[in-house]
Amino acid sequence: MKNKKQEFDVAVVGGGPAGMMAAIRAAELGARTVLIEKNSGLGEKLLLTGNGRCNLTNAEFDLKKLVGHYNKNGSFLFHAFSVFGPKETIVFFGKIGIKTKIEGEQRVFPISNSAADVLEAMYIEMKKKKVIVLYNEEVKDVVFGKGAIEKIVLAEGEITARNYIFCTGGKSYPLTGSSGEVFQMIEKTGHKINALEPALVPIRIKEDWIKELQGLSLENAGISVWQFGKKIKTATGDCLFTHFGLSGPAVIDLSRTVGDLLKNGEVKIFIDLNPSLSQGQIEEKIKNNFKDYHNKSLKNCLADFPPRKNGLSDCQAFKY
Ligand SMILES: Cc1cc2nc3c(=O)[nH]c(=O)nc-3n(C[C@H](O)[C@H](O)[C@H](O)COP(=O)(O)OP(=O)(O)OC[C@H]3O[C@@H](n4cnc5c(N)ncnc54)[C@H](O)[C@@H]3O)c2cc1C
Structure with a gap:
């Protein structure tokens, strides 16, 4: 990427599970998609999930009950889960070669008990869909003008796209790359960032x-x-x-x-x-x-x- 300017339909920032899913879907819909990840590999946090086994989703198919587990954010999530909920998640992973099983408390795991298999399957799917993946590229700034994001700035070089999706994670476990610096960059563009709160942490x-x-x-x-x-x-x-x-x-x-x-x-x-x-x-x-x-x-x-x-x-x- 050194000192180069590149243009895409969709630029996804962050190569965790959210970024990979977004990139797969954008590319599936025909967009020329780039995924930008600051680490040398994708899904560092994903590899830690479920003690290395990756608790993919929860087999609670009653969406009202499901969102009940998310306290005050439940109603916000209801729409998203109606479009792509636990059932769709299980079907999606099945299609990309990850067969699942249901354990206690309806937790869904890959039959292989391997988060690495989940990551590999998502990576292969991105490759199939021709997503361009850039490693070791940290987004350093987001330039905003004329009511829209103009470009994102990397250490050396910049990327422009018609649409930008930021999936840079929260702030928990910064060692995996999700250190939260992108929130300030996005705030400059006029988006409101809700105060970050700890969840699912020791x-x-x-x-x-x-x-x-x-x-x-x-x-x-x-x-x-x-x-x-x-x-x-x-x-x-x-x-x-x-x-x-x-x-x-x-x-x-x-x-x-x-x-x-x-x-x-x-x-x-x-x-x-x-x-x-x-x-x-x-x-x-x-x-x-x-x-x-x-x-x-x-x-x-x-x-x-x-x-x-x-x-x-x-x-x-x-x-x-
Ligand atoms: C120990 C542990 C166990 C967990 N177990 C489970 C589980 O079993 N089931 C479950 O559903 N959830 C689990 N979680 C939570 C789950 O890991 C997260 O919800 C999930 O990883 C969030 O995905 P994400 O893509 O939003 O963010 P992340 O996985 O955090 O990915 C964000 C990515 O963005 C990249 N990034 C950040 N800033 C920049 C930048 N400036 N430029 C370029 N790239 C950038 C990061 O390097 C990172 O790769 C667990 C979490 C932990 C810590």
Whole structure:
């Protein structure tokens, strides 16, 4: 691209899943399409998804129920999902060679359990549709004039197109390339950018003791989020203690609520290690333990009750 000017029908900025989908669709409709990616490869974040397995979509085909999971943004998403929802996503991936399966909580994964396969299939589809992909090209500026974008400026060279699509991701996980700088460039063109909020992220805990539990994983824990003495939301699932706080699917699901609540004040998180047992059943279990281990110290009596950091063979750090 060095010092060159190139013209296209559609220029897509960002080679994550959104940018690749946009480029595939534009090219399918006959547009001469370029995809500009600042990394040396596409879909860096996509490769991390679902712990490397890529949770492609959710097999909730009732769109009203589906958007109910998106809090206040649900109604905004309804139209988009009506045009291209979970069903269409499954069909699309099936057509490009990614057969899917449905797991717990209706989560849809590729049968191969491989996010890399998903990326490869999208890449092949772009190639088939003759999308031009530029790697190691960072958009440095967006030039606006006469009521429209005139061009986008790269480190060396520039691109003009009749239409521009910006798919540069949010701000989470900047190591994968989505560092958020493009939002300021787009704002200059008169678009309103809503304040970015964390969602689907691990949760930082301020208490220092959390570090001591780093590596401890809990299976099917009940996590509840509280504020001002009131329980606001709960989720059940796997949870992992990290060096900075909590992670794992259940925690990540709750992160948006926690982000919202933190604007009002302190948030407390409670973890129920055995959400399937009632208080009475737990008492019974502890009593039985005391009976069975009556010659042992209290610590050892409870040894098979709470999860332990050391000695758990399946204590793997899941990344989600
Ligand atoms: C650990 C983890 C696990 C996840 N698991 C799942 C899951 O299982 N299922 C799921 O649905 N979602 C999951 N997500 C969320 C999912 O990864 C994102 O929603 C998705 O990647 C967003 O796609 P995107 O194309 O909008 O942005 P991104 O994937 O962030 O892609 C943006 C692209 O734009 C490029 N870019 C940015 N700025 C510029 C610039 N100036 N010039 C050129 N290029 C630029 C970046 O390099 C990047 O390649 C997970 C996220 C993380 C972090």
